[in-house]
Amino acid sequence: MTSHRILELYSGIGGMHCAWNESGLEGEVILAVDINNVANEVYKYNFPNTTLLNRNIQSVTPDYIEKLNVNTILMSPPCQPFTRNGKFLDENDPRTNSFLYLIELFVPLDNIEYILMENVKGFECSTVRNIFINKLKDCKFDYQEFLLCPSSFGVPNSRLRYYCIARRNISEWPFQRKEDIVSLSHYIINNKSLKKIEDILELNVPENYLVSDKLLKRANILDICYKHSRRSCCFTKAYTHYVEGTGSVYTNATPEEVEECFKLAKTFDDKSNDFVDTIKQLKLRFFTPNEVLSLMSFSRNYKFPENITTKQCYRLLGNSVNVKVITELLKILFE
Structure with missing residues (x-):
């Protein structure tokens, strides 16, 4: 060869x-x-x-x-x-x-x-x-x-x-x-050959990856993935900074629980604290840089240096x- x-x-x-x-x-x-x-x-x-x-x-x-x-x-x-x-x-x-x-x-x-x-x-x-x-x-x-x-x-x-x-x-x-x-x-x-999102999830993800209250006010346009999802949206360098068209978010809740939660939340104004507090129960979070690496098929031993910030990681991945x-x-x- x-x-x-x-x-x-x-x-x-x-x-x-x-x-x-x-x-x-x-x-x-x-x-x-x-x-x-x-x-x-x-x-x-x-x-x-x-x-x-x-x-x-x-x-x-x-x-x-x-x-x-x-x-x-x-x-x-x-x-x-x-x-x-x-x-x-x-x-x-x-x-x-x-x-x-x-x-x-x-x-x-x-x-x-x-x-x-x-x-x-x-x-x-x-x-x-x-x-x-x-x-x-x-x-x-x-x-x-x-x-x-x-x-x-x-x-x-x-x-x-x-x-x-x-x-x-x-x-x-x-x-x-x-x-x-x-x-x-x-x-x-x-389609059954597609991996599931649970295959790439990290354990014990810190709370700082939870979607902020400010972004939860636009929860209606979030693309939500679940444990058994076989899909996620394209991640861009603006991931976590904007919610529309920059990548998916994840919840441990079931699709049924999400549907019920949104049904209740929609009885409130979507800019209100009640709306945000209701959606917060789902604990929607961003995928971590390591999870995005996995979704982009990088090997398990590929790592970001510790001095690279999370924001820098997302920007680099969005361009990869x-x-x-x-x-x-x-x-x-x-x-």
């Missing part, structure tokens, strides 16, 4: 590195690059033996990469240019500059044989995506695009993302490529990748 040499770009907290380890493929991450100091601290804590550069991607020259003798690039470029919160600025957003710079490197770096790229849903409709795909074609890469969610792979979490895997100078690819983006429908598994999905795509890429 060939041993691959990997360049991990926009490495964040090392989700791609974790996926490579989980894949069982032969190879080593030779270099990781990211400009986020806090993410780099977490990366170094978990992968102390990997060389990590704290710098802008555009400072990494073709000559420097060539000397590394890598044949694989794993990357998750900034997604904000392709999101609603990022105002869909696409190629006009300066945060795309480093990725556009990288795309141009595919020509001189003919030793790169494998690429895996992850981004937010919406990237597939962007101008930058067209530039990326056209450059892959120009450089004689075979490629496949995907829109995939962890729930298709047995993980009880929604995180729909765009992925592209590409390879060149390789004998025929056993994977049957499709002209269109491969979507969820090709990968949906039996689902390890399980990347692992499965790596197996396809290196078939």
Whole structure:
């Protein structure tokens, strides 16, 4: 089996590195690059033996990469240019500059044989995506695009993302490529194969993870998970700060108990103390950073350093990748 040499770009907290380890493929991450100091601290804590550069991607020259003798690039470029919160600025957003710079490197770096790229849903409709795909074609890469969610792979979490895997100078690819983006429908598994939320729960979670009274006033829009739930919402970097669209909360109560509690609470004004006091009986709480790590398929031995705050943990996780999905795509890429 060939041993691959990997360049991990926009490495964040090392989700791609974790996926490579989980894949069982032969190879080593030779270099990781990211400009986020806090993410780099977490990366170094978990992968102390990997060389990590704290710098802008555009400072990494073709000559420097060539000397590394890598044949694989794993990357998750900034997604904000392709999101609603990022105002869909696409190629006009300066945060795309480093990725556009990288795309141009595919020509001189003919030793790169494998690429895996992850981004937010919406990237597939962007101008930058067209530039990326056209450059892959120009450089004689075979490629496949995907829109995939962890729930298709047995993980009880929604995180729909765009992925592209590409390879060149390789004998025929056993994977049957499709002209269109491969979507969820090709990968949906039996719902009973999904893990339950209870599989990832920590014991004796401190009370400081309880949803605050202020946020309980908006309890009507909370997404609530239970012990036997086989789903949870996508976690974003604003988790615990805002309640809408940032991730799910958990309760030990049953769905029936929650229904009865909300029925009683709705007899009060939702800004009143009576409303909040009623909902408080459910002891709704946020998932801990370790629980979110599990929902994003990081291994049990992955840890945050003690000096990283809970808020920083959530922000880093909101910008990370689902390890399980990347692992499965790596197996396809290196078939």
